[in-house]
Every structure is written in C-alpha cells, then in structure tokens.
Amino acid sequence: MKIRAALDFIILCSRHPLCTCAVLLALWMILRRRSDGSGAAHAVSWTRTRPALLILAAMVFAAFLSTSLWYLLHDGYASDVEAMVTSVSWWVQTGGPLYHAPDADPQYSVLYGPMVYLATGFWLDLLHPSIFAAKLGSLLALYVSVILLYLTIRRLVSGTLAFGMTAVALLLYWTAGTSAMLVRPDPYILAAVCLGLYAAGSSRRIPAVAGAALALGLAVNLKVHAVLYLLPVLTLLDERHGSRATLAALGLGAVAVVAPFALHDGISLLNYLSWIFIGARHGLGLDNLPHLFSRALFFAIPVLVLLSAPGRPADRPWMRRQLVTAWAAGNLMVIVLAMKPGAGQVHLLPLIPINLVFAARLWPAEGMRGLLFPDRGASWRLGAVTVFMIAAVVTGSVSGYRSTRLAASRMENSTAISADIRGILAEHPGRAIGMGYSGDSNYFHLANLRPLLTFSGNPLLIDAVSLMDSRRANRQIPEATLAALDAGVIDLWLVPRGRQPFRLANWYPPHDDVFSAEVRARFSYHYRLEGHSRYFDLWGWDQSAALDGVLTQVSAGSPIATLLE
Numbered sequence: 001m002k003i004r005a006a007l008d009f010i011i012l013c014s015r016h017p018l019c020t021c022a023v024l025l026a027l028w029m030i031l032r033r034r035s036d037g038s039g040a041a042h043a044v045s046w047t048r049t050r051p052a053l054l055i056l057a058a059m060v061f062a063a064f065l066s067t068s069l070w071y072l073l074h075d076g077y078a079s080d081v082e083a084m085v086t087s088v089s090w091w092v093q094t095g096g097p098l099y100h101a102p103d104a105d106p107q108y109s110v111l112y113g114p115m116v117y118l119a120t121g122f123w124l125d126l127l128h129p130s131i132f133a134a135k136l137g138s139l140l141a142l143y144v145s146v147i148l149l150y151l152t153i154r155r156l157v158s159g160t161l162a163f164g165m166t167a168v169a170l171l172l173y174w175t176a177g178t179s180a181m182l183v184r185p186d187p188y189i190l191a192a193v194c195l196g197l198y199a200a201g202s203s204r205r206i207p208a209v210a211g212a213a214l215a216l217g218l219a220v221n222l223k224v225h226a227v228l229y230l231l232p233v234l235t236l237l238d239e240r241h242g243s244r245a246t247l248a249a250l251g252l253g254a255v256a257v258v259a260p261f262a263l264h265d266g267i268s269l270l271n272y273l274s275w276i277f278i279g280a281r282h283g284l285g286l287d288n289l290p291h292l293f294s295r296a297l298f299f300a301i302p303v304l305v306l307l308s309a310p311g312r313p314a315d316r317p318w319m320r321r322q323l324v325t326a327w328a329a330g331n332l333m334v335i336v337l338a339m340k341p342g343a344g345q346v347h348l349l350p351l352i353p354i355n356l357v358f359a360a361r362l363w364p365a366e367g368m369r370g371l372l373f374p375d376r377g378a379s380w381r382l383g384a385v386t387v388f389m390i391a392a393v394v395t396g397s398v399s400g401y402r403s404t405r406l407a408a409s410r411m412e413n414s415t416a417i418s419a420d421i422r423g424i425l426a427e428h429p430g431r432a433i434g435m436g437y438s439g440d441s442n443y444f445h446l447a448n449l450r451p452l453l454t455f456s457g458n459p460l461l462i463d464a465v466s467l468m469d470s471r472r473a474n475r476q477i478p479e480a481t482l483a484a485l486d487a488g489v490i491d492l493w494l495v496p497r498g499r500q501p502f503r504l505a506n507w508y509p510p511h512d513d514v515f516s517a518e519v520r521a522r523f524s525y526h527y528r529l530e531g532h533s534r535y536f537d538l539w540g541w542d543q544s545a546a547l548d549g550v551l552t553q554v555s556a557g558s559p560i561a562t563l564l565e
Helices: 002-015 017-034 039-048 050-073 080-093 115-127 131-154 159-174 185-200 205-220 224-241 243-263 269-280 286-299 301-307 321-338 344-348 351-366 368-372 380-410 414-427 441-447 451-455 464-472 479-487 517-526 543-548 559-564
Strands: 433-435 492-496 527-532 536-541
Touching: 002 017, 002 380, 017 286, 017 380, 050 131, 050 159, 050 380, 080 115, 080 131, 080 441, 080 451, 080 464, 115 131, 115 185, 131 159, 131 185, 131 351, 159 351, 159 380, 185 205, 185 224, 185 351, 205 224, 205 243, 224 243, 224 321, 224 351, 243 269, 269 464, 286 301, 286 321, 286 344, 286 351, 301 351, 301 380, 321 344, 321 351, 414 441, 414 451, 414 536, 433 451, 441 492, 479 517, 517 527
Parallel strands: 433 492
Antiparallel strands: 492 536, 527 536
C-alpha cells in the first residue's frame, strides 16, 4: 500500500510540474534560511554534483534513443493521426490530390500543411512503402532537431552545460507523451525551429538568411500557425544581421511557403485554405486554458529565472527588449491556439527549444556565479533552477514511461493484424478494399493499419480523422460521398470483427457519432457480409442491390434507419 501511495504521489507530481516546482522552491527557501553555508561553499557543492548530472543526462539520451528505436521497429502506430498521414502521403506520392474539395466524394483531407505529406512520401518512395519508412522520416527529423539544438546552445555555453540542457529538452518533449517521435507534423516543426535558431546565430549573413528562410517555409507548410514559433528566430536574425537580412528571410520564406502549391500539380491552395477555414470553426476550449498556461509557464522557468536578474532587459546585450517581446508574444499566442479542440499540449513543444536557447543566451550574459551564488549564500534563483530540473526529471520520466506503455497497448497484436490484412489482400486481388470504422478506442487500433491498403493501390474514400474534423465544424458527410458508397467505389470493406459497421464516437466533444444513420442505412442496403478473417468482418458490395435501384437515398428518419439505430 505504501509503495502504491508513493507511486500515485509521483504521478500526481508529474501531472502538475508547476505546482511541484512551487512546493519544492518553498522547501528550498526554508532550508536555505537554516543553512549557514557561504556562497563559495554552495558553489563547491554544486560543482561536485556535475558528474552525477552528466550521468543523468546520458541516461536521458539513452532512454530517449532506445524508446524511439523501439517504436521505429514496431509494426503499428501509437496515434490515429499517423495512419492518416501515412495513407495520404502515399496517395499523393502515387498521383492523388492532397487536398480535395470539401464537398468531393473522397473525405480524407485535414488542415495540416503539405510538407508533412511530401516528406513522409519521400521516405515511402525511397525505401518502399511501409510503416517503418514513414516512421523513419519523422525520427530523423527529431534527431536532426536534437543535434541542431545542442550545436546552437554550444555556441553560447560550455559543452557540458549544452549537453545537460539538451537532455532537459528531451525530458520536456516527453511531457507530451510520444508526440515528438510520431508520424505527425510535430517532429518536423521541431527540426524547422531548431534549424532557424541555429541559422539565426550564424556569424555569416547568407547562411543565416537562407537557414531562417528555409525554416520559415518548412514550419508554415507543416502547420500554418507555426509562423509564431519563428518570431523569436526572426528577431534574433534582425539583432545579429539587421533588418535587411530579416526582410530577405521573410521574402525567401514566403517563396518557400508557396512553392509546393506552385510546383506540385496535386496540391491545391484553394482547397487547402478551405480546410483551414473548416478547422477555424472548431472554436476554442477555454477549459484547457489553466493547464496550457501552467505548462507553458513551467517550460518558461529557465528564461523567467534569468530575466528576474536586476536591471532592465533593454540594457542587457544578450536579451534586448524586442527579443523579450517576441518571446513573450509567441508564447501567449501559441497558448491561445493550443486551446483549439484537438490541439492541446503538443502545440507547446516547439517552445521548449526556444526557451532553452534564450536561457543559454542569458546564462553567460548575467554572470551565473553572482546570480546563483551571491556573497551571503545560494539565492532563490539557484533553488528555482534546481527544482525545475527535479520537476523535469520527474515529469519527463513518468510521462515517458506511461506514454510508452500506452503506445505498446495501442500497437498490441499489430504484427498479427498486419498479417491478417495482407492475407485479405492476397485472397481478394483486383478488388477495391477500404478500411471501415466501428467501436471505441479499443477497436480503432485495427484501423490504424489502413496504410497497408493504400500501399497496395486501393483508393482513399473515407478517413475517420478527416470526418471527425468536419463533424466538429458541423459539416455533414457530402452527398457525393454517399453516392460513392452507393456505387460501390469500395468493393470490400474491412470492419472490426463482430462490430456494427460505421458506428464510431468522435474524439471531439460532445463525442457524438461520426457517421449518421443514413450512412449506416445505405451501407446496409448495398453491402453484404461475405465472411470473416481473424480480426475483421468482410463486407462486400452487392451489385444486385445497386441494379435494382430500389433505395437510392435513405433519410435519417426513415424506417430502415430507425431499425439500424
């Protein structure tokens, strides 16, 4: 019982790192007042802990690397979005449109920018389409971001401190679960932000401008709001190389933003904007504000502690007023956007490298020995730095462990499910096969392997992630999609075994059904249960029903729809 209570307490602390910091800092202040040690004694004690901190940082790197490699080599996905990104990436790579019109018969588009699909498609094409290839691109982007972050911080502080601060970044990445290593825009955004930070600190103008422009183009083409993460980058560039360099980076960045739409025939800017407007109708979840604000404040502690030093920020050579303004404005605007339903804490991830680089800029400028070890003893700032590191270790390690366990549960039996799908594909050559949806989260992991169908040349008609976004914006499934269902565009649907086809709760509140009664009614009329595999029911299109034409449209209130309810 005592062990269980201790574990519950640690989990509670990991969920509230800012409160944990506050409590620990209060204890620090109480103990400091009772201590007679001088500042020099505290400094010696702090120096002696450096080997232990280096070992801890190395352990963090090893754990993060081993977890990412474990995930890379696993057959399944830890997130539902990954399957959508992978399927659409290969669809585009093989000639399909990336963004269809909102009222078109296929429904698979979302508001992500084109670069995540183009990058994932590149690796799928290079290494042969597979789940491994899709994951590899994201992990390489994450590794590049870590290397660039270390090199950026290393310009400002010692190698030991840069190594430790990069380890802290990995711990903080883990506070958002496994998001930093998934097939999503997030690892690519981290790479773009770290590229921008590294480029802006270059002493040579042309590489600095080119790197910042490339980072801007990549980030905005991953998520349109990612321009906010580049505000501090552009401000750093302006400080080091002047306004002309910043304007040049903005101009070249704008060219990079429009390049995919201008150069790729399958990427429609008009349709992309349509899906952005649909996502803008999701609104904001004000209930998430306290959590997001406290988490962003926790991430900002390294900067806030150093900014608390005496003197005005405008008088400091390493942190001018415009830098502080850009940093604070970027943080606040990102918090607001993270309140969008479906967004959440993952939107705060790119703030982590920005905060650590800004802290590293202030570290030598403020004279850390005098700041943390004043003449009369250790200051509260040393306590704040110490408790922040403790909270980062607790929160990161607990969140990393729990998210890895969750990923393992979501990928359970993925090898057997993959074999089952491949067997179905082999037994039904020449048929258009689609993934049907049904059940709760306990069954959705079956649909996460739907990229295997796309890899085999099957068409994309319905992706639940896109439909969930549409339903949140109060959009119904278009009539063209229903007509495609009637016409048997998908000849064979795979539905989790024993489940009613197309009954799925939305992720978004109020968590109503993604598919209407009319969808289920039309499906029931046009499709028949042909058989079973180990994990799926096989529903085939009934051509005789289509030829009869007895039922071409079923309203939600019709008798057959009522029966299906």
